[in-house]
Amino acid sequence: MEALKAARDVVSKQKMITSAFDDECLKLHQAVGTEAPEQDASIAGSSNIDLLHPLTMPVGSSVQTPELFKGSLKGYQVKGLQWLVNCYEQGLNGILADEMGLGKTIQAMAFLAHLAEEKNIWGPFLVVAPASVLSNWVDEISRFCPDLKAFPYWGGIQERTLRPDWRFRQIDLVGILPLDLVGAL
Ligand SMILES: Nc1ncnc2c1ncn2[C@@H]1O[C@H](COP(=O)(O)OP(=O)(O)OP(=O)(O)O)[C@@H](O)[C@H]1O
Secondary structure (H helix, E strand, O other), X not given: OHHHHHHHHHHHHHHHHHHHHHHHHHHHHHHHOOOOOXXXXXXXXXXXXXXXXXXXXXXXXXXXXXXXXXXXXXXXXXXXXXXXXXXHHOOOOOOOOOXXXXXXXXXXXXXXXXXXXXXXXXXXXXXXXXXXXXXXXXXHHHHHOOOOOEEEOOOOHHHHHOOOHHHHXXXXXXXXXXXXXXXXX
């Protein structure tokens, strides 16, 4: 709820800025006797944006599938990627809640690839996932983003201390941690 409130605050602040800018433009056009251009409802600041529905986000995003992502994102997945990048750039948290099996994992990976490629942010990122999909994450990363090195981190305290590679390999790009280990950190 806090994230939604923060997002709404950002959007309403942006709308106020945009509206003040539009008013100034209108006054200038009236002063010089020209007609003001029609507003483009698809650009940022549009009142059509619904934060709960990524498909209503501005269509003008230049974010495309990163080259580090070795696959082809479907149209709605590109839109999801753009929404994630938009949230990131505005400092907002977001939950991508597509239906089961629509490729949330792939979109999350494409987002990490975007951060690496466009912003030179190579992590380490921490992925927290149920233990049952841990190996799926590792497989999908090596298949779609082979340049991102994944390091699955699992096991009880004892097993983890027996794995010295964990400490030495903290520079790995993606740590993948099963959900039930979060409390153990
Ligand atoms: N653009 C794509 N190109 C190739 N394969 C894809 C694409 N999108 C999804 N898939 C495949 O479809 C399957 C389902 O995707 P995935 O498991 O990522 O969905 P999900 O939304 O994360 O699922 P869940 O809700 O079960 O966590 C996976 O095997 C994935 O590799």
